[in-house]
Amino acid sequence: MKNVVNQLKALGETNRFRICMMLLEKPLCVCELLSVLDIAGGTLSNHLKILRHAHLVDQRKEGKWVVCHIADEGAxxxxxxxxxCMTDTEITDDDHDRICCSSRELCSVTKSPE
Known part of the structure; x- marks a missing residue:
């Protein structure tokens, strides 16, 4: 029971819920999640840590990318x-549209110095 309570607590934060919803669509690298969520890298790292500790999300290294995915069938x-249970899906629908067009190759592009 404690595990389910921890999982529900982890899902209780908007960005963590959005991360999980996007990962239901497909595994995503950290930079793809960053581009959709528009949050700082440290903030995303903290959210992913909480989701991993709740056994909702797992990560694997694929070449130069860290790819996040839903941990298992129960999650x-x-x-x-x-x-x-959602009634307002505007944000998650927008996230869905953005990840459908995402590409890991774009993550490799570095910004030019200003």
């Missing part, structure tokens, strides 16, 4: 259940 079921 997926819980997230889908939480999503089914």
């Amino acid at each position: 997926e079921k819980l997230i889908r259940f939480a999503a089914s």
Whole structure:
């Protein structure tokens, strides 16, 4: 029971819920999540740590990318259940549209010095 309570607490923050909703669509690298959420890298790192500790999200290294994905089938079921309770989907619909057009290759592009 404690595990489910911790998972629900982790999902109780807007950006963490958005991360999980995006990861239901497909595994995403950290830079893709950053581009959609428009938050600082340290903030995203903290959110991912909380989601990992709650056993909702896991990460793996793929070449130069750190790819995040839903941890397991139980986590997926819980997230889908939480999503089914939503009445306002405008933000998650927008996130969905943005990740459908994302590409990890864009993460490799470095900004020119100003």
